[in-house]
Every structure is written in C-alpha cells, then in structure tokens.
Amino acid sequence: MFQYSMMQPVIWMLTGLLTAIFFLGMRYWFQDLKIKMHWWKWLLIVVWITMLALTLGVTFTLIGENESKAGIRFVLFFGLIILLTGGGLWKIIAKK
Amino acid sequence: MDRRKFIKYAGLASGSLALAGVSAGSFMAGRSKDSYTGWGRTPYGKDQFFNRVPFLVEKPTYQVAGKPERITYIENIFRRNAELYRLLINRHPEGLKWDKSQGIEGLPEPLKTYYTNHPSAFKEFFRAREKSKKQRANWEKYKDKYHLAEAWSRAHSSFLRGPAPFPVEPTGPPEEADYKGVNPNPLPLKSSEHGSKLIKKIAHSFGATLTGIAKIKKEWVYQGTLRGVGQVDFEVPKHWKYAVMIAIPHEWESFYTNPVYGTSYDAYSLLRFISGKLEVFIKEIGYSARSHVPPGQYDLVMPPLGIDAGLGELGRNGILITPELGGNTRLAAVSTDMPLLEDKPIDAGINKFCKKCKICADECPSGSISFDDAPKHVIRGFKRWEIDQDKCYTVWNSVATSHAKGCRICLAVCPYSRKNNWIHTFAREADSRDPTGLTSKAMLEMQKNLFDYPGANEYLPPPDGNNKTFGKPPDWLLTEEWFDI
Numbered sequence: 001m002f003q004y005s006m007m008q009p010v011i012w013m014l015t016g017l018l019t020a021i022f023f024l025g026m027r028y029w030f031q032d033l034k035i036k037m038h039w040w041k042w043l044l045i046v047v048w049i050t051m052l053a054l055t056l057g058v059t060f061t062l063i064g065e066n067e068s069k070a071g072i073r074f075v076l077f078f079g080l081i082i083l084l085t086g087g088g089l090w091k092i093i094a095k096k
Numbered sequence: 097m098d099r100r101k102f103i104k105y106a107g108l109a110s111g112s113l114a115l116a117g118v119s120a121g122s123f124m125a126g127r128s129k130d131s132y133t134g135w136g137r138t139p140y141g142k143d144q145f146f147n148r149v150p151f152l153v154e155k156p157t158y159q160v161a162g163k164p165e166r167i168t169y170i171e172n173i174f175r176r177n178a179e180l181y182r183l184l185i186n187r188h189p190e191g192l193k194w195d196k197s198q199g200i201e202g203l204p205e206p207l208k209t210y211y212t213n214h215p216s217a218f219k220e221f222f223r224a225r226e227k228s229k230k231q232r233a234n235w236e237k238y239k240d241k242y243h244l245a246e247a248w249s250r251a252h253s254s255f256l257r258g259p260a261p262f263p264v265e266p267t268g269p270p271e272e273a274d275y276k277g278v279n280p281n282p283l284p285l286k287s288s289e290h291g292s293k294l295i296k297k298i299a300h301s302f303g304a305t306l307t308g309i310a311k312i313k314k315e316w317v318y319q320g321t322l323r324g325v326g327q328v329d330f331e332v333p334k335h336w337k338y339a340v341m342i343a344i345p346h347e348w349e350s351f352y353t354n355p356v357y358g359t360s361y362d363a364y365s366l367l368r369f370i371s372g373k374l375e376v377f378i379k380e381i382g383y384s385a386r387s388h389v390p391p392g393q394y395d396l397v398m399p400p401l402g403i404d405a406g407l408g409e410l411g412r413n414g415i416l417i418t419p420e421l422g423g424n425t426r427l428a429a430v431s432t433d434m435p436l437l438e439d440k441p442i443d444a445g446i447n448k449f450c451k452k453c454k455i456c457a458d459e460c461p462s463g464s465i466s467f468d469d470a471p472k473h474v475i476r477g478f479k480r481w482e483i484d485q486d487k488c489y490t491v492w493n494s495v496a497t498s499h500a501k502g503c504r505i506c507l508a509v510c511p512y513s514r515k516n517n518w519i520h521t522f523a524r525e526a527d528s529r530d531p532t533g534l535t536s537k538a539m540l541e542m543q544k545n546l547f548d549y550p551g552a553n554e555y556l557p558p559p560d561g562n563n564k565t566f567g568k569p570p571d572w573l574l575t576e577e578w579f580d581i
C-alpha cells in the first residue's frame with residue numbers, strides 16, 4: 001500500500017499495535033456487556049473489520065488518485081453493505 | 097479512570113486510529129507519483145514489475161488463421177499518406193505526377209491497387225486534410241489555453257528537427273549499414289544466456305522500463321521499402337536474428353489527460369535515446385545492430401514482436417497491452433545478430449479481458465475500434481480485431497492541440513493503464529490468476545460503473561465535442577496556472 005520508504009515498517013508496526021489494543025479493549029467491552037464470545041464470533045469480527053478497512057482503503061485510494069466520484073460511488077455501495085452486515089453481525093454477537 | 101476502563105476506551109480509540117491510518121495511507125497510495133505505471137523509483141525497482149513466470153506459454157496469444165504474410169509498407173497509414181501527399185503537392189521523389197481529378201485510377205502503383213481495394217481510405221485521406229485545415233484555423237483560438245501543452249510537446253519533438261537526429265538513419269544495404277562501427281575484435285561471449293541477461297540490464301540502465309527478446313520472424317518485417325535502400329522488395333537480411341524489444345510509458349499525468357494535453361513525443365524521444373544507445377553498445381561489443389524507432393523509422397512491426405518477447409498481449413485497440421503499463425506502452429527495437437535467448441510469450445488473460453471490455457471502442461472518437469466480441473477478420477494470416485487507421489488519423493487532425501498529432505484515448509482509458517497502486521495491482525494480479533473469469537467480470541462492472549468516461553465525441557473540439565480530457569490535467573500543463581491569459 002505504501003511505496004517503500006523508512007516509514008513503511010514503522011507505519012505497519014504502529015497499525016499492528018493499535019489493532020492489538022483495539023482487540024484487547026473489545027474483549028473487556030464484551031466481558032462487561034456480559035456477551036459470551038466464541039472463536040467464530042471473533043473470526044466474524046475480524047472478517048467484518050477487514051471488509052471495513054478495505055472499503056475505506058479503496059475509497060481513499062480512489063479519492064487520492066483524483067477519482068473522487070468513483071470513491072464516493074464505491075463507499076455508497078460497499079458502505080451500505082458494511083452497515084447492513086455490521087447490524088447483522090451485532091445481532092449474532094449480542095446473542096448471549 | 098481504572099485500568100480496565102482505560103483499555104476499553106483506548107481500544108476504541110486505537111481501532112478508529114488504525115482505520116484512519118488505513119484511510120490516510122490509502123489516500124497517499126492513490127496520490128503517490130511513485131505509483132505512476134512504469135515510473136517506479138528506479139528502472140530496476142521491483143515494485144513495478146509483474147511476475148510473468150506463471151503465465152509463460154509456448155504459443156503467443158495471437159491467433160494464426162492462415163498463412164502469415166509480410167506487411168507491405170503501403171498498409172502503414174503514415175507511409176501511404178506520405179506517398180499520396182507527395183504526389184498531391186507535386187514532390188514525388190521519382191518525379192511522378194498526379195492530381196486529384198485523376199482519381200484512384202490515375203494513381204501510380206502500389207497506391208492504385210491499395211485504394212481500389214480500400215476506396216473509403218482514399219476518401220478519408222481528404223477528410224483528414226479538411227480537418228487538419230480546420231485544426232490550424234482553430235489554433236488561434238486555443239493557442240493560449242494549450243500554450244504549455246504545445247511547448248511541452250515541441251520540446252520533446254525537438255530531436256526530430258535539425259540536421260542530425262539520433263539514432264542516425266542507416267544508409268546503404270543492411271549488410272553494410274548495420275555493421276558500421278562494429279568492433280572488429282569482440283571478446284568471446286560466454287553464452288547466449290549471458291548475452292540476453294547483459295543486454296536487458298544495459299537496456300534498463302539506459303532507461304527501458306520493460307525489455308524482452310524475440311526472434312525476428314519473416315512476417316514481422318515490412319515489405320516494399322527498406323531503410324537505407326529505398327522502395328524495394330527484399331528478403332529478410334540473415335543477420336536480423338533477434339529483436340531486443342524496449343518498452344516505456346508516456347509521462348503519466350499528461351498521458352491521462354489525452355487527447356489535448358498529451359503528446360506522443362515524450363515517449364518517442366526517450367525510445368530513440370534508449371534504442372540508439374543500445375545500438376551503439378551492441379556494435380561496441382562486436383555485433384551488428386539497427387534501431388527501429390518512432391515516429392516512423394521501422395523496418396519491423398513492433399506489437400507482434402512485443403508479444404513474442406513476452407511483454408504483453410494484443411489489445412482490442414490494436415496495440416500491445418502489458419500487465420505493468422497497460423496501453424501506456426510505447427515500443428522500439430534493436431535488431432541484431434548477437435547470440436541471445438528469446439523470451440517466451442505470456443498469456444495473462446489480457447486478450448480474454450478485451451473480449452468483454454470494449455471500453456476503448458466505446459470511447460474512441462472516430463469509431464475505429466471494433467465492437468466484435470471476438471476477433472473475426474483474418475488480416476495477413478492472423479485473426480484480429482480490425483482498426484480503421486484512416487478514421488483514427490482523421491481524429492488526430494481534429495483534436496484541438498494541433499502539434500502533438502494524436503489522440504491516444506484508447507491508450508488512456510484502458511483499465512490496464514491505471515496506476516500501479518495496490519487496488520489496480522491487485523485487480524491485475526487477481527484477474528490473471530482466475531480461470532473462472534468472475535474477477536474480470538466484477539472488475540469490469542466496477543470500471544464501468546464507478547469511473548466516469550467523458551464519451552467518445554466529447555474529446556473533440558466544438559461543435560462536435562468539448563475538448564474533454566480523460567483525466568484531470570496536472571497544474572504544470574495548465575497555462576492559466578502560470579500565465580495571465
């Protein structure tokens with residue numbers, strides 16, 4: 001995603017660190033909300049977050065390359081899918 | 097705040113930050129000039145190359161459908177038009193005379209036979225002349241707006257003017273011309289494999305983005321005219337064994353703003369320097385060499401040799417499409433008898449993609465590109481999509497910027513020409529590996545539904561269109577950014 005530069009490994013490490021903190025935080029959220037988590041629930045969350053990240057990634061790459069309209073069309077279409085699947089996912093996960 | 101609460105909120109903040117990072121990084125990847133295809137940080141830069149190994153095939157993807165024939169020079173629009181033009185202005189080198197009132201019947205051979213078989217091409221020649229007159233008249237109106245584009249194109253084409261263009265045109269028969277300056281005491285080359293590797297490295301060091309080696313087949317050699325000799329029918333010289341193919345892209349930003357801001361000469365001038373230097377280098381190490389360079393100094397036909405050399409595949413628009421550069425691939429070659437190893441052709445699914453795509457045909461302002469699903473016409477022994485060169489040339493003479501002579505919309509709109517950033521690279525890589533064709537279907541739907549295409553006529557000047565460009569012009573080509581106009 002980034003062209004090779006000194007910043008490249010640093011940025012990826014930072015993203016990894018933030019992701020780890022995010023999942024740690026999530027664990028506590030679910031515990032406090034008394035939601036029982038299984039491995040497959042975590043897997044669904046990972047898949048959904050990857051989809052969200054990819055949608056944002058594609059959208060902003062397109063905006064970056066002067067194709068703002070394409071980016072907006074993309075996010076309108078896939079963003080809606082992300083929202084709908086996100087709602088569905090929450091229902092599945094929230095089942096205690 | 098207790099530790100647990102802190103981690104909960106830090107988690108939310110981190111997640112948002114990571115997503116923001118992905119978005120910002122993606123924006124940078126989209127914007128980055130390092131992702132202009134073929135303009136990676138170095139000519140050796142790994143990031144810009146497509147791994148061809150999984151796609152190597154024994155037979156090239158063009159379809160042989162009969163006995164391959166050599167192309168006569170008169171089938172090349174520039175040579176044909178030049179010949180007719182010289183007659184028209186009474187400057188034929190052999191003193192032949194003709195005027196328009198004599199029609200096709202009165203033309204000397206081989207023009208007479210050609211135009212008898214292609215009467216529409218004859219009409220189109222005069223239509224192009226009319227358009228060219230209009231183009232010149234319009235220039236007064238456009239010259240300020242396109243001042244920088246014109247200056248930029250002229251700077252690139254300056255090598256064509258003046259007394260000594262480089263590389264020097266051959267004079268005399270190839271058996272003499274191609275050996276002029278060859279080192280008489282060459283060192284023994286270790287093997288043809290060494291030869292190939294060395295010549296490719298040298299070509300890259302001279303600035304070639306892609307290089308490949310093809311055996312010169314008879315059918316890839318023009319017939320009827322030979323540089324350095326003149327108009328003759330000739331056998332392919334024995335020492336024309338291999339073509340070292342060189343491909344480079346146009347400067348990316350101007351290329352994307354074709355037709356009015358782009359030019360062909362930026363790539364042409366670079367190709368001439370690279371090939372010319374390679375010719376000298378090959379002669380210095382003891383082998384014959386001849387450059388085949390744009391705009392018209394060719395004895396060899398470039399796209400099929402590019403296909404044989406494994407650089408890419410033939411597109412619907414009649415040009416070589418490479419996985420790295422897409423339609424933004426301009427070619428030159430050096431023919432030589434140096435011992436080399438030929439490369440294998442590739443099948444990266446480009447030809448198959450073209451069957452479905454048709455974006456170039458939709459956007460072509462002259463309607464020159466075929467809409468047939470699969471190639472139907474057998475041209476000189478090969479099944480191909482037909483291109484109406486004459487109509488295409490009329491558009492060259494119609495677009496607002498007169499000097500750069502060209503249109504290049506079919507190169508710019510090709511989905512394979514998009515940037516070398518992660519989304520387009522992923523699309524190229526995934527499509528090539530998907531035998532089901534589902535990826536290409538999905539990619540094509542996205543190409544057509546997400547991106548805006550101005551529409552074929554819009555690229556033309558008023559009243560037919562609105563001088564639209566495919567992409568957004570960079571500030572350095574916008575006169576109004578730098579000058580009061």
Ligand code: SF4
Nearest residue numbers: 460488503504505506
């Ligand atoms: S250069 Fe322009 S007119 Fe010619 S085939 Fe391509 S798109 Fe059509």
Ligand code: SF4
Nearest residue numbers: 411450453454456510
């Ligand atoms: S625009 Fe589409 S049909 Fe035309 S050459 Fe490119 S891939 Fe092929």
